[in-house]
Amino acid sequence: MRDAPAEPVFYAGFGCRKGCPVDALEQLLRKTLATHGLSVDQLGGLASIDLKMDEPGLRTLADRLGVPLMMFSATHLHPFEPQLSHRSAITYAHSGCWGVAESAALALAARAQGASRLLVTRQVLGQATLALALGR
Secondary structure: OOOOOOOOOEEEEEEEOOOOOHHHHHHHHHHHHHHOOOOHHHEEEEEEEHHHOOOHHHHHHHHHHOOOEEEEOHHHHHHHHHHOOOOOHHHHHHHOOOOHHHHHHHHHHHHHHOOEEEEEEEEEEOOEEEEEEEEO
16 A cells, blocks of 8 residues: 655745734634645745844744744845845845845745745735745
């Protein structure tokens, strides 16, 4: 008897305003997962830009979910720009990155699996943005 195929692992990238509450981040994640028929059990990790290193909401969400939180520099996120579905000049002016959520998700998936593609493009809810990526 063959084992069932492993569930695909995906990675979440977040952008958020300073002080964004953990509950807002979790609500966006859970709403996005439900909309796309995905399970939090398939989540391989969370990522954002290193400017968000001290955001307690991101750290608390990673702890709640029991997944790693990775932070990437704008320089590390820059190569993913051609894959973005949305580019924000305002985000670029503040961070040096055209899109934090999508770039961070792509960077984490690529780090874990060698290459990446967007699974769910940028979603917005209040103070937070989220994107999901898969390794290829």
